[in-house]
Amino acid sequence: MTIRSKQIIIALLCAAFIVSLIFVQWMEVARKQEEAGVGIRHVSIPVSSATCVECHQKSSPGIIDHWKGSTHSVKGVGCVECHQAEKGDADAFDHYGALIAVVVTPRDCGRCHKTETAEFMASHHARAGNILASLDNFLAETVEGSRVPFNPHSPTPGHEVSKVNGMAFVDTGCKQCHGSKIALEATDGSLITFDQLKPGPDGKPTDKESLAKIKKASNGRPLLHSSSWPNTGIGRLNLDGSLGSCSACHSRHDFSPRRARQPENCGKCHLGPDHPQKEIYEESKHGVAFRDLKDHMNLDAENWVLGVDYSQAPTCASCHMSGNKNNGGKITHDPGERISWTNRPPVSLVMDTDSKGEVVKETDPAKRGELIKSTWQEKRAQMKNVCLNCHAENYVDGFYKQYDDFVITYNEKFAKPGQAIMKALYDQKLLTPKPAEFDDEIEWTWYLLWHHEGRRARHGASMMAPDYAHWHGTFEVAERFYQEFIPQARELAHKAEEAGQEAEAKAVRTVIDGILDRPEHQWFEQAKPKPIPKPAAASTPAASAAGG
Amino acid sequence: MGRIVAWLQERVPVSAEQLAELTNEPVPNHLKKWWFCLGGTPAYLFVVQIVTGILLALYYQPSPETAYESIRYITNEATFGWFLRSLHKWAATLMIAAVILHQMRVYFTAAYRRPRELNWMIGMCLLMATLLTGFTGYSLVFEQLSYWGATVAANISDAVPLVGRFAKQMLLGGDEYNARTLSRFYILHAAVLPTTIVLLVVCHIAQVRMHGVTEFPDPQEPPDRPRYFNFFPDHMLSELIIGLILMIVLCALATVLPATMGPKADPLTTPEVIKPEWFFYVSFRWLKLFSLSFAVISSGFIVGAMFVWPWIDRFLRWITGIEDISVYIGIVATFLLIGLTVWEAAVSH
Numbered sequence: 001m002t003i004r005s006k007q008i009i010i011a012l013l014c015a016a017f018i019v020s021l022i023f024v025q026w027m028e029v030a031r032k033q034e035e036a037g038v039g040i041r042h043v044s045i046p047v048s049s050a051t052c053v054e055c056h057q058k059s060s061p062g063i064i065d066h067w068k069g070s071t072h073s074v075k076g077v078g079c080v081e082c083h084q085a086e087k088g089d090a091d092a093f094d095h096y097g098a099l100i101a102v103v104v105t106p107r108d109c110g111r112c113h114k115t116e117t118a119e120f121m122a123s124h125h126a127r128a129g130n131i132l133a134s135l136d137n138f139l140a141e142t143v144e145g146s147r148v149p150f151n152p153h154s155p156t157p158g159h160e161v162s163k164v165n166g167m168a169f170v171d172t173g174c175k176q177c178h179g180s181k182i183a184l185e186a187t188d189g190s191l192i193t194f195d196q197l198k199p200g201p202d203g204k205p206t207d208k209e210s211l212a213k214i215k216k217a218s219n220g221r222p223l224l225h226s227s228s229w230p231n232t233g234i235g236r237l238n239l240d241g242s243l244g245s246c247s248a249c250h251s252r253h254d255f256s257p258r259r260a261r262q263p264e265n266c267g268k269c270h271l272g273p274d275h276p277q278k279e280i281y282e283e284s285k286h287g288v289a290f291r292d293l294k295d296h297m298n299l300d301a302e303n304w305v306l307g308v309d310y311s312q313a314p315t316c317a318s319c320h321m322s323g324n325k326n327n328g329g330k331i332t333h334d335p336g337e338r339i340s341w342t343n344r345p346p347v348s349l350v351m352d353t354d355s356k357g358e359v360v361k362e363t364d365p366a367k368r369g370e371l372i373k374s375t376w377q378e379k380r381a382q383m384k385n386v387c388l389n390c391h392a393e394n395y396v397d398g399f400y401k402q403y404d405d406f407v408i409t410y411n412e413k414f415a416k417p418g419q420a421i422m423k424a425l426y427d428q429k430l431l432t433p434k435p436a437e438f439d440d441e442i443e444w445t446w447y448l449l450w451h452h453e454g455r456r457a458r459h460g461a462s463m464m465a466p467d468y469a470h471w472h473g474t475f476e477v478a479e480r481f482y483q484e485f486i487p488q489a490r491e492l493a494h495k496a497e498e499a500g501q502e503a504e505a506k507a508v509r510t511v512i513d514g515i516l517d518r519p520e521h522q523w524f525e526q527a528k529p530k531p532i533p534k535p536a537a538a539s540t541p542a543a544s545a546a547g548g
Numbered sequence: 549m550g551r552i553v554a555w556l557q558e559r560v561p562v563s564a565e566q567l568a569e570l571t572n573e574p575v576p577n578h579l580k581k582w583w584f585c586l587g588g589t590p591a592y593l594f595v596v597q598i599v600t601g602i603l604l605a606l607y608y609q610p611s612p613e614t615a616y617e618s619i620r621y622i623t624n625e626a627t628f629g630w631f632l633r634s635l636h637k638w639a640a641t642l643m644i645a646a647v648i649l650h651q652m653r654v655y656f657t658a659a660y661r662r663p664r665e666l667n668w669m670i671g672m673c674l675l676m677a678t679l680l681t682g683f684t685g686y687s688l689v690f691e692q693l694s695y696w697g698a699t700v701a702a703n704i705s706d707a708v709p710l711v712g713r714f715a716k717q718m719l720l721g722g723d724e725y726n727a728r729t730l731s732r733f734y735i736l737h738a739a740v741l742p743t744t745i746v747l748l749v750v751c752h753i754a755q756v757r758m759h760g761v762t763e764f765p766d767p768q769e770p771p772d773r774p775r776y777f778n779f780f781p782d783h784m785l786s787e788l789i790i791g792l793i794l795m796i797v798l799c800a801l802a803t804v805l806p807a808t809m810g811p812k813a814d815p816l817t818t819p820e821v822i823k824p825e826w827f828f829y830v831s832f833r834w835l836k837l838f839s840l841s842f843a844v845i846s847s848g849f850i851v852g853a854m855f856v857w858p859w860i861d862r863f864l865r866w867i868t869g870i871e872d873i874s875v876y877i878g879i880v881a882t883f884l885l886i887g888l889t890v891w892e893a894a895v896s897h
Contacts, residue, residue: 001580006785013792020799024631027803032627 049078
């Protein structure tokens with residue numbers, strides 16, 4: 001080889017070496033950007049949204065920055081694509097030349113995300129707003145607040161108050177998780193929801209009279225009532241008739257899958273004394289592993305499939321929604337698809353569901369069989385598919401045996417007996433008839449027993465958190481049952497007897513004594529001295545002598 | 549310009565002609581063939597190791613509490629840390645491979661024969677120093693495998709008769725792996741062994757210059773053609789081409805297969821499978837085949853025989869009358885080397 005040839009080769013190799021160093025530099029920059037959360041993004045602002053971005057960049061820059069961090073911004077999905085409205089929509093208004101609506105509903109998201117929306121609309125999440133006529137809501141509306149506004153009883157210095165909104169606790173407490181009926185203000189002072197608008201299958205209102213009454217701001221924007229907006233509760237009842245809110249989990253305006261995959265996201269609502277799923281998860285080994293290994297969980301992966309993209313720990317989403325290797329990576333937006341017990345009611349029920357996704361309560365086997373469209377065994381099989389990514393089959397079966405035994409023991413020892421005693425008290429009219437709840441002490445006791453302590457115990461068992469299952473759970477259930485519930489029920493019977501309602505008192509006592517005579521309750525009173533029966537009031541000295 | 553040259557020549561009284569004569573040693577024609585140019589490769593990779601090693605040493609902290617975390621910092625956080633660590637790892641691998649290949653070339657061409665016996669022994673010392681540098685460097689990571697690899701190596705050295713216990717204590721700074729062990733490995737890896745290698749390389753090259761490169765004349769070459777060519781620029785450019793190719797290969801390996809980290813060393817949990825670095829697979833498999841004391845003594849005997857091979861070769865030729873007896877032995881030894889390495893790599897235990 002000539003020296004000239006060698007020189008040319010060296011020049012080419014030098015160039016290749018420099019290119020390789022540039023490649024290394026590019027990798028390093030990309031790594032740093034990824035670490036800093038500012039990866040190279042090619043934001044594409046669609047022409048239809050250019051004005052929105054320009055204006056809102058000045059007025060509310062956070063919204064635009066969040067959107068720029070979203071996949072939407074990279075794929076050219078702008079403001080108008082989601083907020084667009086059609087002529088005739090109840091909440092549509094012209095905003096600088098674009099017909100838009102403020103509230104983006106699942107029907108809007110479903111224009112692109114059809115499967116996800118359909119799954120979500122079929123879920124219990126989407127129907128979470130139905131709580132707004134339940135026992136829980138009676139507490140917030142009536143017991144804690146007031147269903148009607150009332151006058152202030154003394155001045156609030158520095159803040160003039162003419163009327164007290166008694167529903168404030170509902171608006172801020174219940175609705176922000178459960179959702180509410182989105183309401184527009186009407187010109188006559190009433191509220192217009194989908195109840196009045198009667199939207200058709202296309203989401204357009206069919207009640208023209210209600211449509212005409214909608215009160216609008218000077219710029220033509222229909223006025224959303226403050227009792228219903230802002231609201232990202234998951235069971236929101238929207239003006240177009242659609243149920244739910246996608247932003248409850250995915251957040252506005254960055255629609256982060258990464259965030260939705262993390263337990264903190266669910267913890268906005270699934271926490272606290274009555275359903276501490278977030279705290280239970282944190283106590284479990286799953287939660288412990290997640291905290292330790294979060295950095296290795298590939299949370300930004302496109303599909304985030306358990307067993308493919310990560311295996312370090314499961315989050316709420318991993319078990320209840322995300323895809324896994326065993327199910328071919330199939331994601332569901334209906335978290336109920338993999339749940340085999342519902343631990344929400346006083347007595348847990350298996351998740352046999354009907355065509356509407358409601359739990360079947362029918363007890364007649366033939367009728368029950370006709371109603372069931374999806375069995376609890378099918379749901380459990382789907383959850384086991386998740387478990388089997390990290391556990392052996394006998395391990396998973398063992399866990400479910402422990403869980404089933406726990407729930408059934410709770411049902412049989414405390415929940416069904418509690419229900420029977422409460423029923424006896426109502427049947428004998430020793431309590432104020434329904435719907436007046438919470439005006440008797442025992443109603444509070446029973447509510448705390450099943451709604452707080454009973455749920456904590458069952459949820460603790462369902463997600464492998466021993467302390468919640470026992471000390472925060474069944475221990476407190478037992479204490480409430482034996483030390484408060486039974487004594488209060490007996491006290492009510494005693495008072496009835498004193499008031500001359502001997503038959504009613506006897507009926508309630510029969511139920512209580514029947515329960516406490518069962519083997520699992522005998523420990524409670526069997527060692528106590530039996531009360532000495534009172535002598536009959538009409539007995540004669542001779543009879544007493546005969547008896548003695 | 550002329551004044552600057554004159555100023556320099558006054559203080560460094562070496563003329564350009566003398567310098568040219570010094571560097572322009574005539575190089576035999578066989579070195580125009582590329583496979584004879586690999587002698588410079590280990591030296592080239594050694595320079596890469598020195599440069600990347602100095603940069604890594606800026607962050608590395610040699611104690612059981614900090615070693616693993618400092619390497620995690622280098623790998624995951626420090627700017628270009630992953631690249632430098634990967635370059636260091638791959639250059640070490642290639643350097644060991646290049647030293648072994650160079651030594652095999654010298655062996656099979658019998659370039660160790662009189663009067664170059666001493667240079668062969670220097671080369672053997674360089675091989676040992678390189679392997680030791682690789683071993684101590686791997687141990688510095690303080691991950692499970694490197695920790696237990698070091699522990700096993702120390703226990704093996706314990707089995708060496710007479711000096712074994714002393715060698716183990718010197719290596720570990722006590723009877724067991726302890727808080728002082730890592731700093732010993734670090735000093736050996738970053739100071740003692742590199743200095744030794746530099747000194748040995750100087751001796752090695754001095755020997756080459758004194759004796760000249762062994763010549764392998766091509767019988768088909770015309771007799772009137774010059775038998776030598778100039779070191780500079782012709783051979784220098786060939787070495788430069790090899791160096792550049794090596795750098796590109798290193799960059800590619802470092803980016804495509806970057807250095808990773810196993811779990812942190814846990815002295816209380818013995819891993820199910822303990823493996824040394826690949827270049828010790830042959831010794832590891834040898835140890836598994838025989839009892840510890842036999843394997844250690846036989847290994848020592850083999851290494852000792854390699855050191856004095858020029859005289860053994862002479863003796864074998866004398867008693868057998870076969871000129872290429874070493875080549876046949878070398879072929880068997882190479883198959884054994886490759887076979888044992890592959891065997892160890894292929895099985896988990």
